[in-house]
Amino acid sequence: MFKLFQPSKIFQITSKAPKYVLFLFVIVLSVGLTEALILSPEDYKQSDAVRIMYVHVPAAWISLGIFSSITFLSISGFVFKNKNFFLISKSLAPSGFVFNIIALVTGSIWGKPTWGTWWAWDARITSMLILALFYALYLISWRVYENEEKVFKISTIISILGIINVPIIKYSVDWWNTLHQPASINILSKSSIHSSMLLPLLLMTAAFALFSLLIFLMKYNTELIKIKNKGLDRL
């Protein structure tokens, strides 16, 4: 099964895929932006400020998803002794970090008209900030350490420590009395969000997921070429 994860096999797909993913991303983003900025209704309480949700929430979801994937892949890399899992994790991190920053900044912009403040040390905001720090540490570890074994170990430790924060982010709104409202979308039970708002939210989430896939593919190809460059030196 792990033959499928061989760099040469993956490169055959990843080298061709970016242009198709970019095309699909532009289409989904255009439809998503039209829905989010024009067609979706305003909220009865927050009025048009609610539209910030269409960039804030997907960015937060994707950054949490990517960090969870990084941890899962890093641990799998150790369990199955497959270096390629670490390479995939490394390639996922930049887009995850940028999505985390987007979630923090757009959240801050949304906070001003709704809560009257740009920043509050609310449990969810603080835990998202901590996640950004873990992302930064993870990315720095790949830059600082030259030794392959060492960087695999240290980046995995950072991701394991960081993953403890993920359920805290998810359940912070239930565990503590925070400025954030409880989740409006539940997979297991009925969501409290109206379908006219759910559609643009899902479209924007799909667009953001496609963008992170695009960045991942480009970054992964860059990493593979870097390895091959070193290989040419050894010939």
Add this chain to the structure above:
Amino acid sequence: MISELLFMNGYETYVLSAFCFTLLSFAALYLVTKVQFVKEQNKFVTRFGSLTTDKAKTAKSQKINKEILANATKN
């Protein structure tokens, strides 16, 4: 209708700045990643060009190297 869309009940500064920040972040990340990719690809082509015939033949026997070169010439 258009002014209503742009005015957004007085929230346009917040809404548009949030969307602009997101799209600018996307553009910046895309450009940085693309530049890194092209730089690494060019480095590979230059190194490959400096190999001796025998070494180039050995390198070309690897499928992935062939793919990188093919993609580089396409771009």
